[in-house]
Amino acid sequence: MRRRVTIYEVADAAGVSVATVSRALNGGRVAPSTRERVLQVAGRLGFSPSPAARVLATGKSRAIGVVIPDATGPLYGRMLRGIGLELAQAGYTYLVESSERDPGREGQVLRDLSARDVEALVLIGSGLGPQALAAMQGELPALVLVEREGAELAAPMVTIDNESAAERATRYLIEHGHERIAHISGPRRAGRERLAGWRRALAAHGLAPGPVEDGGFTEAGGYRAAKALIGQGGFSAVFVASDRMALGAYRAFREAGLRVGADVSVVGFDGLEFGAYLDPPLSTLRQPAQQLGQAAARAALAVTRGERPENVVLSCELVPRASVMEYGGGL
Amino acid sequence: MRRRVTIYEVADAAGVSVATVSRALNGGRVAPSTRERVLQVAGRLGFSPSPAARVLATGKSRAIGVVIPDATGPLYGRMLRGIGLELAQAGYTYLVESSERDPGREGQVLRDLSARDVEALVLIGSGLGPQALAAMQGELPALVLVEREGAELAAPMVTIDNESAAERATRYLIEHGHERIAHISGPRRAGRERLAGWRRALAAHGLAPGPVEDGGFTEAGGYRAAKALIGQGGFSAVFVASDRMALGAYRAFREAGLRVGADVSVVGFDGLEFGAYLDPPLSTLRQPAQQLGQAAARAALAVTRGERPENVVLSCELVPRASVMEYGGGL
DNA sequence: TATCGTAATGTAAGCGGTTACATAAGCACA
DNA sequence: TGTGCTTATGTAACCGCTTACATTACGATA
Known part of the structure; x- marks a missing residue:
């Protein structure tokens, strides 16, 4: 041995x-x-x-805990890479646990990670609400929130600029001559901000908001929302608040005999890999996942030093693809 | 505090x-x-x-190390979930590190994890060769190999039955009336075994092997290989050893004016998400990623107890989709 | 009743580092 | 040459557990 x-x-x-x-x-x-x-x-x-001996002697574990909502999410791998890269430079590691999108389980996971002596916790995506978190904060190490609600928690936040990105997406449609632009929205902060960006872009160009349907950030929800929009009509393009919902929307349009990219233009959000392989390929806004991870790790390292790091807001990149075409008469 | x-x-x-x-x-x-x-x-x-105190006192860290080739790989998230689930039941955790497909870095990562006192190491996918690993084995904790070469290392192995799965894929094409079936192959053990399965299925049905081209498990390689196959002709279907190569092959077929699912049938391998969204959706063999993870974790726990667990071989599930159609006259 | 085995509990020595404090050494200066 | 600093190094306590071994209590047995 x-x-x-x-x-x-x-x-x-x-x-x-x-x-x-x-x-x-x-x-x-x-x-x-x-x-x-x-x-x-x-x-x-x-x-x-021996790390154990060192931890015992110094009281610092040189590890931070990371909580993700879903181990299989395509963006989390990239975020973790960013986190790992940044932490390694400081001689730190991380422990990941997934809440599997179950708030109860997230509570468990937080306690568990905390019992494992992590010096800070990075909470990614939605989960326990701010009140629930606030209630636990006493028994937890310092938090860093990534793309999550909780401005009132006095924890550094790392987010993307959802509103600007959504505005960019909508503007992209406007630039292609679309004037009646619908929206498939999502819940929570991210959903609200993307909705706001859509509104802002329209307002900036003196356009009236088109119809809005909520899709709950799921494929099935996107399908239903698109169906509902089709029923109402009155738009030639849709800004969809997530690629996964866009997937459902594609299906709804196809079933309704509408060709995406021709009869209706679509922009998604997130920049997931499969978007490139859809027919037609989906225009989208790519989330800077790895940079989010790096920023989160930097913030976490800062809080372990007792600092109070600034919030970080990163922007998304427009990925133009064939799902958006010049306006040529809409629904 | x-x-x-x-x-x-x-x-x-x-x-x-x-x-x-x-x-x-x-x-x-x-x-x-x-x-x-x-x-x-x-x-x-x-x-x-205090975990640190406990580790120090007992010499057991209740943690295992996991090395993956690429943090963003779509299957690794699932594997890690399987690992996490299984370990949690035993009160263990894991530390992940990615080698980023760089053998040199993998050596680093192994040493690093080992210095962090993990009780066992799970190595996933390709990386350092068996000789290199053997040379390091003295300074490392017990290994568990997942989908990796190294039968000679006296380490428990968890793999999928590549050969049977490839045979199943090929048989699926044969069942659809195809008799001249090409293959786009990949390197290493996985590639060799899939090639062997393809051969076995053809032999079992008294069919002559069609042309084979290597695609190096990359999309670009799949594209090139398909181009080469198209040049040679003489097949109505292709078994492609990975979904990612199939993606390249789709592109090559499209450029050659061939309709996948009509002019040529295609079966991929891996079961990656995007396959469902290709046009036409790609038939494939789904890797049981989560189960691989669980099996690996069980093996790792066993070795920490000083046991010598049996190798595990899991099978893949055929996912039939529209990329395969009844033979109707080929190239 | 003396003796012994057994079960329950306590005492204290590590595990392998870090670090406050003590000590020693070297040097400048009067 | 003695005094006082500064700098380099050593000694040992401590971090929070586990566990071998010692101790105690108690019922069973002779």
């Missing part, structure tokens, strides 16, 4: 005390020549300090 | 010694009445044992 090389063995081999070894390794005051020797011996022996 | 409740405080409050508290909590011999009281007090005080 692998056996751990301890600091004592390094100390013996280098002919110094463990305190000196510890200092040499962690940048304390040591004579340069001694440091040199200790480092050399430590390297030769393959010494690597 | 949150302060940790220690076992001493519980002991005081319950009027017993710390040893008794520890035993009461971990199932040692304690009088039932005492255990009851201790548990009660511990609950009231909100005691949860």
